[in-house]
Amino acid sequence: MENQNMSDIIEAYLKKVLNQQEKVEIRRSEIAELFDCVPSQINYVINTRFTIQQGYLVESKRGGGGYIRIIKVQLLDDSDVLDTMIEIIGKSISERDAQSVVQRLYENDIISKREAKLMLVAVDKTMYTGERIIDNQIRANMLKSMIANLKYEEPR
Structure with missing residues (x-):
């Protein structure tokens, strides 16, 4: 853990909690206190x-009882996931967000490791x-085109 920054540690903690349950409600100030950081870090x-x-x-409610x-979003079938990803990408996407989309497709066995590598090169x-x-x-147009093409791919 020495090489991890505070953001990595907080992320790991929240993901550990989410592995035990599908949703978690937190109070920003409580988590900030737990990790001895400012709430904006959360x-x-x-x-x-x-x-x-x-x-x-992510949903949030502001105020005293905020x-x-x-x-954790449950994926439907591949076609629905691909349509959702295309919608999320929109007209513009950063390299980091594009990498996250590709990672999500790979983690859910929608694309192979080889396909993921090729897609990552295309969005680099x-x-x-x-x-x-x-x-x-x-980048958004390229990624949407690749994802749309996956919808019509012949099964292997």
Whole structure:
């Protein structure tokens, strides 16, 4: 654990809890106190590590009795998952979010390890011009096209 930063430790803790149950309700301040960090660190972890692309739905209620609920999303059939991923990608996607989408497809046995590697190469930042807005749009189009193609693939 020495090489892990605080975000990694908080993520690991929350995922451990989620492995025991499909949803968890937390209070930001309580988790921040548990890890001796600022509440914004908890927000950062939840916003970057528990996204729909990674298979989590996050709900929150602000105020005195507020909470953050993290729910592990259950996948339906492959076609529904692929449609959902295409919808999530939208018109633009960052390299990190694209990698999360590919990882999610691989973890759920929708794509093979080889397919995942090829998709990761296609979304890698070194394949693009360096103008972030345009790169993210091209990356989204490429990824959506690959995922849409998976819907019509012949079974092996």
